[in-house]
Amino acid sequence: MSDFERELQHALRRREPPRDLTPAVMARIEAPPKREPLFRRWFVGFYWRQALAAAAVALVLAAGIDRYREYRRGQEAKQQLLLALQITGQKLAVVQAKVDKLNRRSIGHDQ
Amino acid sequence: MKADGQAFAALVQKHQAMVFSIAWNYLRNAALAEEIAQEAFLELHRRLPRIESELHATNFLRKVAAHRSMDEGRRRQSQPWIGLADVPEPSTAPAAGDPLLEGALGRLIDSLPDRPRMIVILRYQEDLDPPEIASLLGIPLGTVKSNLHRALLVLRKRLTRTWKGVVQ
Numbered sequence: 001m002s003d004f005e006r007e008l009q010h011a012l013r014r015r016e017p018p019r020d021l022t023p024a025v026m027a028r029i030e031a032p033p034k035r036e037p038l039f040r041r042w043f044v045g046f047y048w049r050q051a052l053a054a055a056a057v058a059l060v061l062a063a064g065i066d067r068y069r070e071y072r073r074g075q076e077a078k079q080q081l082l083l084a085l086q087i088t089g090q091k092l093a094v095v096q097a098k099v100d101k102l103n104r105r106s107i108g109h110d111q
Numbered sequence: 112m113k114a115d116g117q118a119f120a121a122l123v124q125k126h127q128a129m130v131f132s133i134a135w136n137y138l139r140n141a142a143l144a145e146e147i148a149q150e151a152f153l154e155l156h157r158r159l160p161r162i163e164s165e166l167h168a169t170n171f172l173r174k175v176a177a178h179r180s181m182d183e184g185r186r187r188q189s190q191p192w193i194g195l196a197d198v199p200e201p202s203t204a205p206a207a208g209d210p211l212l213e214g215a216l217g218r219l220i221d222s223l224p225d226r227p228r229m230i231v232i233l234r235y236q237e238d239l240d241p242p243e244i245a246s247l248l249g250i251p252l253g254t255v256k257s258n259l260h261r262a263l264l265v266l267r268k269r270l271t272r273t274w275k276g277v278v279q
Contacts, residue, residue, distance in 0.1 A: 004267055005235070011216040012236040017131040017148065018141055022123045025152045026116065 114159060123152050126169065129237070130176045136232045137180040138187075139221060147183060151175040173237060174247050177229055184225055212270075219266050227262035230255055 001009075036044070114122060130151050134144035154175050155168060162168050220228060226248075233239045233247065241259065245252040 004263075004270070007212060007216060008220075008231070008235045008266070009238075011213045011220070012132075012136050012232055014128045014132040014236060015135060016128050017135075017145055019145075020124070021127045021131070021145065021148055021152070022120050025123050025149050025156075026120055028149065028153055029119070029156050030116075 119156060119159075122155075122165075122168065126172055127152075129169070130172050132236055133173065133176040133232060134180045134183075136220070136236055137177075137229060138184060139217070143183055144180075147176060147179045150179060170247065173233070173239075177233065177247060181225055181229055215270065216266070219269050222269075223262055223265070226250075227258040230258050231262050231266075234259060 127148060130148040131144050134147040135141060138144055138147075151172050155162065155171055158171065162171060220231060223231065229248065230244055233244045234241075239247070241255045242252055244259075245255045248255070
C-alpha cells in the first residue's frame with residue numbers, strides 16, 4: 001500500500017457518531033407502529049408510476065385501435081368503389097358494343 | 112439470527128461507527144448520516160429472522176448504509192455542507208497524518224461521482240476487496256476495478272497539484 005493509499009485510509013477511517021445511536025434505535029424498535037390515515041396509506045401505497053404507465057399504454061392502444069378501424073373502413077370503401085367502377089366499366093362496354101353494332105347496321109343500310 | 116433487546120442493542124453499539132461512517136464519509140452531513148444509520152439498524156431488525164450470522168448482519172448493514180447513502184446523495188444533488196458541529200469524533204486515535212491533507216482529501220473524495228465515491232469509501236474505510244464491493248453494490252467486478260483505478264488516478268492527480276512532495 002502506497003503512502004497515498006494510507007492517507008486515504010486515514011481520511012476515511014471509521015468515526016463514532018456524535019451521540020450514541022443505541023437509545024434512539026431501541027426506542028424506534030419498541031415504539032408501536034404509527035397508523036397513518038387510510039387515505040394517506042392508500043395514496044402513498046398506490047403504485048402511481050405503474051398506474052400512469054398502464055394508463056399511457058391503454059391510451060396508446062385505444063388510439064391505435066381507433067386508427068386501425070378507420071384504416072379498415074377506408075379500405076372497405078376503396079374496395080366498394082373499385083367494384084362499382086368495375087361494374088360500371090362492364091356496363092359501358094356492353095352499351096358501347098351495342099352502339100357499335102347499331103352504327104355498323106345503319107351504315108350498311110345507307111349503302 | 113435471534114437477538115433479544117439487549118443483544119440487539121449490543122449489535123447497534125458494536126456496528127454504529129461502521130454504519131454511520133459509511134454514510135458520513137459519503138454525505139458529509141452528520142444528521143443525515145445518523146438518520147441513515149438508524150434506518151439501517153431498523154431494517155436489520157425487521158429482517159433479523161433471515162439473518163444467519165453476525166457476519167451476515169455486518170454485510171447487510173454495510174449494504175443498506177451504502178445504498179441508502181447513494182439514494183440520499185442522488186436526492187439531494189447538492190454540495191455537501193459541513194458545519195463545525197457536524198464533524199464527528201474519530202473512533203480511533205488519529206494516526207500521524209496531516210489534518211490539512213486529510214481535509215483536502217475529504218473534499219476531493221466529495222468531488223468524485225456517486226459510484227466511484229462509494230467504491231473508494233468501501234475500499235479504504237471498510238477495507239473490502241473489489242469482489243466484495245461488487246457483490247455489495249450489485250455491479251460487475253470489472254466496473255468496480257475500473258472505477259476504483261480511475262478514481263485513484265483522479266484523486267492522486269488533483270492532490271499532487273497542491274501537495275507536491277507529499278503524495279508519492
